[in-house]
Amino acid sequence: MIAKNAAKIKNLIQENYNKFVDAIDFTISQCQCKSIGQFVIHGYYDRKIRTNGWLVILLVIQRMKCKSCGKTHAVLPTSIVPYSQILLTDMIGMIISHEEKTSYKINKDSHLTRKDVKYVIKQYLRHWRDRILAIASGSIIEFLRSSDLTRQVHCAYNTAFMQVKRCSYLLSY
Numbered sequence: 001m002i003a004k005n006a007a008k009i010k011n012l013i014q015e016n017y018n019k020f021v022d023a024i025d026f027t028i029s030q031c032q033c034k035s036i037g038q039f040v041i042h043g044y045y046d047r048k049i050r051t052n053g054w055l056v057i058l059l060v061i062q063r064m065k066c067k068s069c070g071k072t073h074a075v076l077p078t079s080i081v082p083y084s085q086i087l088l089t090d091m092i093g094m095i096i097s098h099e100e101k102t103s104y105k106i107n108k109d110s111h112l113t114r115k116d117v118k119y120v121i122k123q124y125l126r127h128w129r130d131r132i133l134a135i136a137s138g139s140i141i142e143f144l145r146s147s148d149l150t151r152q153v154h155c156a157y158n159t160a161f162m163q164v165k166r167c168s169y170l171l172s173y
Contacts, residue, residue: 002024002029002039002064002073002074002075002076003076003077003078003150003154003160012049012057012059012077012079012080012087013057013059014058014059014060017059017060017061017077020077021062021075024075026039026064031066031068031069031071031073032066032069032071033066033068033069033071035066035067035068035069038066038067038068039064039065039066039067039073040064040065040067041062041063041064041065042063042064042065042072043063044060044061044062044063045060045061045063045074046058046059046060046061047059047060047061047080048085049080049085049086049087050085050086050111050112050116051087051090051110051111051112052090052093052106052107052110052111052112053107053109053110053111054107054109054110054111055111056111061074061075061076062074062075063075078150078160081160081161081162081163082160082163082165083163083164083165084162084163086112086116086120088150088160088161088162090112091120091124091162092144092145092149094117094120094121094124095120095121095124095144096141096144096145098121098124099140099141099144100141104117120162123162123164124162127164128161128162131153131156131157132144132153134156135152135153135156149161
């Protein structure tokens with residue numbers, strides 16, 4: 001995965017995703033194999049994202065291939081967790097509710113279910129809570145609300161927060 005902080009994407013729609021990808025300079029991007037500027041477009045795939053609202057987001061995600069090592073990488077904004085249909089902001093809301101011992105409110109027209117919430121909490125407790133405690137300087141809730149969460153998790157673990165499946169994850173700052 002090639003991830004980039006996309007705080008400027010207000011609405012996650014195809015047009016904004018395309019602008020986000022176009023703004024990345026792949027001629028200076030470094031692959032996991034340490035090669036710089038070796039990325040070429042490798043293809044595209046469809047991605048469905050369910051939100052805690054009336055919206056289901058359908059995106060065509062661009063894939064890049066490193067000419068040096070042959071690895072392929074999806075280009076994702078950091079708001080999308082690799083291999084998940086749930087946005088990072090929704091996951092963080094679920095986790096904060098769990099940590100505060102409150103119930104996560106699912107909107108009436110939501111495409112998320114109680115089963116989704118239970119799954120996210122289960123994955124968080126199994127794979128991420130101890131890791132976050134190890135790197136958080138303050139309370140876990142403050143850390144989860146931090147705008148620097150993605151970068152700190154990547155620096156410590158070389159992966160995206162809440163990503164469970166192991167794969168290469170390149171975060172561009």
